[in-house]
Amino acid sequence: MAANSGSGETGAEGGLVRHIPVLLEEVVEALEPQAGKVILDGTFGAGGYSSALLAAGAEVIALDRDPTAIAAGQKLADAHKGRLTLIHSQFSHLADHAPEEGLDGVVLDIGVSSMQIDEAERGFSFQKNGPLDMRMSAEGVSAADVVNRAKVSDLIRIFGFLGEEKQAGRIARAIEKRRASEPFATTRDLANLIESVNPRKAKDKIHPATRVFQALRIFVNDELGELAQALFAAERALKPGGRLVVVTFHSLEDRIVKQFFSDRSGKASGSRHLPMVEAKPAIFEPVGKSMITASDEEAEANPRARSAKLRAGIRSAAPPRAADLSIFDLPDLASLAKMGA
Known part of the structure; x- marks a missing residue:
């Protein structure tokens, strides 16, 4: 999640989001x-x-x-x-x-x-601009708290291990430099910063911010x-x-x-x-x-x-x-x- 929210669909009587569950x-x-x-x-x-x-x-x-x-x-x-x-x-x-x-x-x-991904206000996706939140339960430390307050060494560990991000060091140091003048508040704000540090190449299948967002979500929710x-x-x-x-x-x-x-x-x-x-x-x-x-x-x-x-x-x-x-x-x-x- 990992977590704690499965994918799915409902019957016609359910009234939930139509979504085909995997496997x-x-x-x-x-x-x-x-x-x-x-x-x-x-x-x-x-x-x-x-x-x-x-x-x-x-x-x-x-x-x-x-x-x-x-x-x-x-x-x-x-x-x-x-x-x-x-x-x-x-x-x-x-x-x-x-x-x-x-x-x-x-x-x-x-x-x-x-x-959760479809609701911009939840802050899970950089494809929809919203507050940098990512909390599944709406309680505890948010993604914004992590990005704006964590030590660079901690950000590198989070991005590197949980996101398997090869540019974890460069991204973490860029975050530290930028937040000193203005804290991060929105998903697009962070995604733009990451893309400026690690521009998307023609051969890339995913957006440069994907792994960092994944790492933050996993960490914030202790998945x-x-x-x-x-x-x-x-x-x-x-x-x-x-x-x-x-x-x-x-x-x-x-x-x-x-x-x-x-x-x-x-x-x-x-x-x-x-x-x-x-x-x-x-x-x-x-x-x-x-x-x-x-x-x-x-x-x-x-x-x-x-x-x-x-x-x-x-x-x-x-x-x-x-x-x-x-x-x-x-x-x-x-x-x-x-x-x-």
């Missing part, structure tokens, strides 16, 4: 929804996955950290007469909203919602930390035989999901240089192929699907393990959140 058939197939099953959609967004799960007969608990998504989904909930429960919550807390007997499935779509905690929460909340399905759109997010399923596979780990680590009981068994991508037809019809990757697992009866973040290659960016305040 919808593959998600439904992996979850196996049916009457009597309770599935948690941790990234409700525009309700695409939830609508499909409801149509298959399942009961759905849907979370979103964006209050506007929850409000917009009320018509869909009303139309399904108690089978859809909407909750304003971060998906890292999903275990708090699971029934005592456990969940039959959890689905997470780790991508920014099209509704990688949220994803890691959501995976641990799903492990606790799923009943034996329950299914966890995760769709990612970014290599950093996919790596976290891959590392999680690998660590929970029960296989011994080690190398020829290190002693073998004793195998632990498997927490998840893989569902089908280890990773699924969009078909050529879907990628052609929906460019957003081109980078999508789906990974899924079936929960075993083994007890959940401790939520140990050391299994992920996550940088320590939490210390930067105060922005020197």
Whole structure:
């Protein structure tokens, strides 16, 4: 997100933004929804996955950290007469909203919602001029706070790691020089500065500001930390035989999901240089192929699907393990959140 706002569409009764969710058939197939099953959609967004799960007969608990998504989904909930429960919550807390007997499935779509991108006032996209915000929950540190207050060294870390931006140093130093005379207030203001430092070349497929905006969004919303905690929460909340399905759109997010399923596979780990680590009981068994991508037809019809990757697992009866973040290659960016305040 990553996060906490899935892509989707609604039925005619839903009244939400019309949007085709990515890998919808593959998600439904992996979850196996049916009457009597309770599935948690941790990234409700525009309700695409939830609508499909409801149509298959399942009961759905849907979370979103964006209050506007929850409000917009009320018509869909009303139309399904108690089978859809909407909750304003971060998906890292999903275990708090699971029934005592456990969940039959959890689905997470780790991508920014099209509704958020389309609303200029949310500040997610440089293609629509608006305040430099990017907060999914409308609380906490904004992108403007980061850009105007973070140390240059911190900006370089954020842009370099979370955005994989090769020009992170040049951009961060240019931001420092410009903000000394006038703070950044709008998305276009920042995008113009980045483009002046790193002009777009004819061969470039994306705008020069794309990676910086991605990095700011991920940082402001702690998307990688949220994803890691959501995976641990799903492990606790799923009943034996329950299914966890995760769709990612970014290599950093996919790596976290891959590392999680690998660590929970029960296989011994080690190398020829290190002693073998004793195998632990498997927490998840893989569902089908280890990773699924969009078909050529879907990628052609929906460019957003081109980078999508789906990974899924079936929960075993083994007890959940401790939520140990050391299994992920996550940088320590939490210390930067105060922005020197």
